[in-house]
Amino acid sequence: MAEMLQGFAGTSDDQEFYLLSPPGYKIGATKYVVVLGSVISGVGKGIFSASLGKVLQDKGLAVSPLKFDGYLNVDAGTLNPYRHGEVFVLDDGTECDMDLGNYERFLQKNLSRENYLTSGKIFTMVLDKERRGGYLGKDVQFVPHVTGEIIGFLRELAVKQRADVVLVEVGGTVGDVENSYFIEAMRELAYAEGEGNVCFVNVTYIMEPPSTGEQKSKAAQLGVKRLQGQGIQPHVVVCRCPTPLEQKVREKVSVHSNVPLARVIGLEDKRSIYEVPAHLRKSGIDQEILRILHLTGKDDSVPAKQWEGFVSRVLQPKHEIVVGITGKYTKVKDSYASILHALEHAGASLDAHVSVKWIETTEIEQGASPDDVLAGVHGIIVPGGFGKRGTEGKIACVRHARERRVPYLGLCFGFQMAVAEFARNVCGLQGANSTELGETPHPVIDLLPEQHGLAKVGGSMRLGGREVKLRAGSLVQKLYGSSTVRERFRHRYEVNPAYIDALTQKGLLFSGEAEGIMKLLELPGHPFFVGTQAHPEFRSRPLEPHPLFVGFVAACQKTDKSGRAAGRDEVRAVQAGD
Numbered sequence: 001m002a003e004m005l006q007g008f009a010g011t012s013d014d015q016e017f018y019l020l021s022p023p024g025y026k027i028g029a030t031k032y033v034v035v036l037g038s039v040i041s042g043v044g045k046g047i048f049s050a051s052l053g054k055v056l057q058d059k060g061l062a063v064s065p066l067k068f069d070g071y072l073n074v075d076a077g078t079l080n081p082y083r084h085g086e087v088f089v090l091d092d093g094t095e096c097d098m099d100l101g102n103y104e105r106f107l108q109k110n111l112s113r114e115n116y117l118t119s120g121k122i123f124t125m126v127l128d129k130e131r132r133g134g135y136l137g138k139d140v141q142f143v144p145h146v147t148g149e150i151i152g153f154l155r156e157l158a159v160k161q162r163a164d165v166v167l168v169e170v171g172g173t174v175g176d177v178e179n180s181y182f183i184e185a186m187r188e189l190a191y192a193e194g195e196g197n198v199c200f201v202n203v204t205y206i207m208e209p210p211s212t213g214e215q216k217s218k219a220a221q222l223g224v225k226r227l228q229g230q231g232i233q234p235h236v237v238v239c240r241c242p243t244p245l246e247q248k249v250r251e252k253v254s255v256h257s258n259v260p261l262a263r264v265i266g267l268e269d270k271r272s273i274y275e276v277p278a279h280l281r282k283s284g285i286d287q288e289i290l291r292i293l294h295l296t297g298k299d300d301s302v303p304a305k306q307w308e309g310f311v312s313r314v315l316q317p318k319h320e321i322v323v324g325i326t327g328k329y330t331k332v333k334d335s336y337a338s339i340l341h342a343l344e345h346a347g348a349s350l351d352a353h354v355s356v357k358w359i360e361t362t363e364i365e366q367g368a369s370p371d372d373v374l375a376g377v378h379g380i381i382v383p384g385g386f387g388k389r390g391t392e393g394k395i396a397c398v399r400h401a402r403e404r405r406v407p408y409l410g411l412c413f414g415f416q417m418a419v420a421e422f423a424r425n426v427c428g429l430q431g432a433n434s435t436e437l438g439e440t441p442h443p444v445i446d447l448l449p450e451q452h453g454l455a456k457v458g459g460s461m462r463l464g465g466r467e468v469k470l471r472a473g474s475l476v477q478k479l480y481g482s483s484t485v486r487e488r489f490r491h492r493y494e495v496n497p498a499y500i501d502a503l504t505q506k507g508l509l510f511s512g513e514a515e516g517i518m519k520l521l522e523l524p525g526h527p528f529f530v531g532t533q534a535h536p537e538f539r540s541r542p543l544e545p546h547p548l549f550v551g552f553v554a555a556c557q558k559t560d561k562s563g564r565a566a567g568r569d570e571v572r573a574v575q576a577g578d
């Protein structure tokens, strides 16, 4: 049946089918796991999917994730991190949902634009194709054309990334208007691929209202019914809950959803998200999913053990350090998700737990002393940012770090603020600043050449991976342990070349550059003062912590509570493991 359908590629006017099949696509060669959420959003679908991907990958399967976002934004670059969480940047420059960060971290591989789809992207594809005459003679409809393009997109991904399993995470919750046509596309996908090739997983939520004192599954049952009403019978139900799932609740979900008991599992809140892969293995759901998809997996004990080693270092740290992070979005932890993960990875590699003190820099601007606001932190990070609010406070934090010899890591905007601070307070260039923040007599940070006269906002920054050349003998070159590195970027402004001499004469070392643009800086003689125009946080992985974060956390470990930092040699000794 499935093979027959594939023949109907929608070439004739009277075909009801519009199923795109890229060259080389073979039904059954790639299996699909489709993860759909119900009851509430933010239930942990992304972490579940990434963990499942990791477990399948450990069994020797090539897993390609795809996140679908219902927004009409073509990519996530124009979303507000305060509302939506961090904008994650892939090596190919795609600005996407932060869930892709979880996939990269769990699967330990780079993803690309093929792994991310929004409504905006699909509609742009469909409308462009319509204008090019791609549907000539047809009335272009949601079904089968939009849904057909989605299936085509998934199949392209399967072929291009030679996936054994494509893992589709449908953003939002079943019942949302914006993802309904996408869910319909998934129903059609299962029809077209045939029995045993698509596995639907419903991640739902079990409530525990304090007034009842017990777990309640009614909302979860209704969620499954809603899915069934859309033509999808889940094969697996994952019940997220604050505490371990009670057996009788599990049975209730099973009976009401038509899903065998072995395929209904609980997933209670964990201390660390990295515990979820082991939980899935223990529940046996990995084997159930292999069975549903007629797949076999090889022994996964070696990679599983490696991962568990990391998890136990996360859960049983020997040291505690406190890092102050400044930021405009300090109320929403999600806006800095990758930085928090990078600190966690680096911390685990040094047996340290990193806790964060969020620094509201506007307090400093309103008169609070940086000494008070930053008391007790072992290191300071000024992360990426846009716009003026709180920037004078950020510059005051950089000054504090430089003068008090507190370890400093400036990320993108934090790199630019370090340049402005040095220009003002060391080079005597009063009022030096970035032109992003308004008029300045000393525009030490200015627009990148290609940004002048650019009218378009979306997707127009310098984006994605670039090779950075590192200066021989610099601290960063030692930390990276190589002379070139590939880092990811997302910026519009750069160090103004006209000021490079003035800055370097006073002792600022630009220790990395790409395409003639300064990408890394450091202060020789300071225990750890490093800034980068890049976003190294996007490249940190649990088992491969990022060298700059490792260097920073190691330096923080050598800072005492008063903020006094150790000398640079001592820091190197910590990094060398002495």
Ligand code: GLN
Residues within 6 Å of the ligand: 383, 384, 385, 386, 387, 411, 412, 413, 414, 436, 490, 491, 492, 493, 494
């Ligand atoms: N706003 C700065 C720029 O566009 C920094 C960007 C960032 O921190 N990602 O260059």
